[in-house]
Amino acid sequence: MSKTLQAIRGMNDILPEQTPLWRYFEGTVAGLLDGYGYRQIRMPIVEFTDLFKRSIGEVTDIVEKEMYTFEDRNGDSLTLRPEGTAACVRAVLEHGLSGGGQVQKLWYMGPMFRHERPQKGRYRQFHQIGLEVFNLDGPDIDAELIVLTWRLWKLLGIRDAVTLELNSLGTSEARGRYREALVEFLTAHLDQIDEDSQRRLKTNPLRVLDTKHPETQAVLVNAPKLADYLDDESRVHFEGLKARLDAAGIPYVINPKLVRGLDYYSKTVFEWVTDKLGAQGTVCAGGRYDGLVEQMGGKPTPGVGFAMGIERLILLLETLEQVPESISRQVDVYLCAFGEQAELAGLTLAERLRDEVPGLRLMVNAGAGSFKSQFKKADKSGALHALILGDDELAQQVVGFKPLRGQGEQQNIAWSALADHLATCVVQG
Numbered sequence: 001m002s003k004t005l006q007a008i009r010g011m012n013d014i015l016p017e018q019t020p021l022w023r024y025f026e027g028t029v030a031g032l033l034d035g036y037g038y039r040q041i042r043m044p045i046v047e048f049t050d051l052f053k054r055s056i057g058e059v060t061d062i063v064e065k066e067m068y069t070f071e072d073r074n075g076d077s078l079t080l081r082p083e084g085t086a087a088c089v090r091a092v093l094e095h096g097l098s099g100g101g102q103v104q105k106l107w108y109m110g111p112m113f114r115h116e117r118p119q120k121g122r123y124r125q126f127h128q129i130g131l132e133v134f135n136l137d138g139p140d141i142d143a144e145l146i147v148l149t150w151r152l153w154k155l156l157g158i159r160d161a162v163t164l165e166l167n168s169l170g171t172s173e174a175r176g177r178y179r180e181a182l183v184e185f186l187t188a189h190l191d192q193i194d195e196d197s198q199r200r201l202k203t204n205p206l207r208v209l210d211t212k213h214p215e216t217q218a219v220l221v222n223a224p225k226l227a228d229y230l231d232d233e234s235r236v237h238f239e240g241l242k243a244r245l246d247a248a249g250i251p252y253v254i255n256p257k258l259v260r261g262l263d264y265y266s267k268t269v270f271e272w273v274t275d276k277l278g279a280q281g282t283v284c285a286g287g288r289y290d291g292l293v294e295q296m297g298g299k300p301t302p303g304v305g306f307a308m309g310i311e312r313l314i315l316l317l318e319t320l321e322q323v324p325e326s327i328s329r330q331v332d333v334y335l336c337a338f339g340e341q342a343e344l345a346g347l348t349l350a351e352r353l354r355d356e357v358p359g360l361r362l363m364v365n366a367g368a369g370s371f372k373s374q375f376k377k378a379d380k381s382g383a384l385h386a387l388i389l390g391d392d393e394l395a396q397q398v399v400g401f402k403p404l405r406g407q408g409e410q411q412n413i414a415w416s417a418l419a420d421h422l423a424t425c426v427v428q429g
Contacts, residue, residue, distance in 0.1 A: 010116070020327045021314055026109065028155055029129055029308075036148050038105045038131060043087040045111065054296055055086035055264055057204070062105070066114040080113035083131040085289070085305055086296075092134060093298045097120040104134040109310075121280030121312050128306035131286075134293070137302035139240035142268045142288060143248070145306055146254060149284055150250050157322035158311070162272045162283060164250065167258035168238040169206075169266055170230045172291060179205055185223050192219050192267070209257040225256055231301035232269050241268055242280075264292040268304065276319050277312060284308035332361040332426045334378035334404075338371065338390040346389045349415065355360030357421035360426065379404055385426060 007013055030040075049069050056062050068080040081087050088108060109129045116122055133141050146164065153159040167264060169175055179184050183205050186193060193201075194213040201208060209226075211217060230238070245252055258269055269287035277283075286306025293301035319324055337346035350364045363381055365374050378386045388400030388410075399418055402410040413421050 003253040008124070012123060012125070020330060021317065022310070022321055024324065024327045025156070025310065025314055025317070026129070029152060030107075031393035032148060032152055032155065033107050033131070036105075036144070038107045041088060041091060041106045041108050042110070043081075043084070043091050043108060045081055045113075046078050047087055047090065049079040049083055051086050051090055051296075052079055052082060055089065055292060056083070057264070061207075062114065067115055068113045068115060082114045082305060083112055084108055084110075085132060085292070086130060088130070088132045088305075089293055089298075089303070090298055092132075093293065093296060098134045098298065098301050100131040101135050103136055105130075107131045112124060119280070121309075121315055122279050123311060127310040129310060130305060132303065132305035134301055134303050136304070137290065139237050139268070140303055142237075142241050143244035145286065145304065146245060146250060146270060147248050148246070149306070149308070155273075156317060158313075158316055158320055160272075161276050161316060161320055162274050164245075164252040165258055165271045165273060166238075166242070166252050167226070167255050167269050168230060168234050168286075169226065169259065169269055170234040171266060174229050174231040174234060175206070175226075175266070178224065178226050181224040181229065182206070182208070185295070186219070187218050192216075206259045209259050212258065215389055220257070227256060237267055264289040264295065266290050270306070272308075274316060276316060280312055282309075283312045283316060329382045329384070330361060331363045331381045331383040333363070333385050333387055333422065334381050334383040335362065335364045335387040335389065336371075336374040336378060337365060338374070339390075342389045342391065342394055343368070345394055349389070349418075353422065357423045357426075360422060 031042075052067060053063055062082050065302070067082050070078060072078050088106060092104060092106075097104050107130065109127070111125050111127050113125055116123055118124060131145060133145070148160070150164075153162055171176070183201060186197075186201055186205065186208060190201075192199060193208070193216040194211065197208045197211050197213065197216045208216065209220065209223075210251050211220075242252070250297070255271075258271060259265075265287045267288040267290065270285065271282050272284040273281045274283055275281060284306055288302075288304040290300075290302045292303055293299070335346050335350055337343045346364060350362055353360060353362060363383065365377060369377070375386065384403070384405050386400075386402045386404055388402060390400075393399055393412070396412070398412040399415065400410055401413050401418075401421070
């Protein structure tokens with residue numbers, strides 16, 4: 001017997017019952033970003049592997065363990081993108097978008113790929129919306145990114161369920177001095193930290209700070225603090241960010257262990273976290289990466305950005321019951337036509353109504369059927385009203401208008417008045 005075809009583990013279909021919520025979320029974000037002056041960019045899903053090795057860092061978990069990498073027919077090593085920032089920076093460099101100090105405020109949306117152990121809120125194909133800003137180096141743009149997410153949480157009705165965590169990683173020089181002090185401290189306590197942290201100590205020691213291992217966390221209580229090694233430039237920048245968040249009334253928590261999992265971050269890093277989703281608590285995260293463009297072959301260019309996980313935020317909306325009732329209904333009106341002449345008239349009538357009533361969601365019955373069967377399909381569609389067209393209605397140039405939800409009697413409406421009636425009672429509510 002042949003094996004049943006199914007999706008790859010951790011890569012999920014988004015079914016028609018789920019897509020209205022996805023479209024609502026994506027549309028809400030897109031509308032918000034339009035209002036802040038951000039422009040959309042769309043990058044390929046596949047990039048040369050070297051792009052991620054050079055940007056993310058060869059000794060990160062993503063590059064070492066999680067990337068989907070393969071050789072194409074030309075022998076080139078290609079990778080399904082595990083995150084969006086590197087690809088966006090590559091596009092900005094390739095097309096000269098940041099040259100001459102041009103300010104770019106960009107956003108993108110789409111699937112990312114990491115070979116992780118699938119669990120609720122963590123998948124091998126997952127979707128992100130990301131923002132990247134180039135050639136602005138002050139704390140004001142860092143603050144804007146956080147302020148607009150704060151506004152998004154209000155629009156979605158989840159503001160009370162998320163907490164902002166902040167930290168500053170300083171410049172690469174300051175971080176280098178801190179790394180030396182941290183390695184010296186942890187080496188003296190090597191027998192007290194877990195095996196994974198011992199490995200990271202040799203490759204990416206700052207990642208030890210966000211370990212979940214309780215014994216290692218206990219050791220870190222007395223470890224050197226990154227804040228004590230910050231340079232004056234980074235300290236002034238961080239104070240400027242906090243002052244702007246205070247002025248905007250946005251609460252935050254300073255988390256000295258927040259380092260993020262990618263090598264390219266510097267100065268500001270932040271995460272929006274929730275305790276409503278179990279282990280997968282981060283719903284949006286990012287920070288500043290002033291050295292990344294130069295690291296990838298461009299001229300020194302300040303950069304800052306973030307990415308939000310669509311699956312986790314949609315899960316949070318469902319958990320908090322913040323899904324608008326209106327998005328579950330995809331049809332306003334269902335047209336039932338009985339007899340060949342009524343079907344022909346119904347086709348032209350439906351197209352005329354779509355022209356005259358912008359925004360009307362009108363489904364026309366297909367496959368004929370009895371009065372009972374068509375009304376059963378009308379009810380199943382979720383429509384609020386049914387339009388009825390048969391021989392009698394054709395003769396009188398009217399359409400039967402029957403409410404399918406709640407109170408109301410069926411009435412006949414002249415064809416000439418139907419568009420205005422639908423615009424008033426259906427589209428405008």
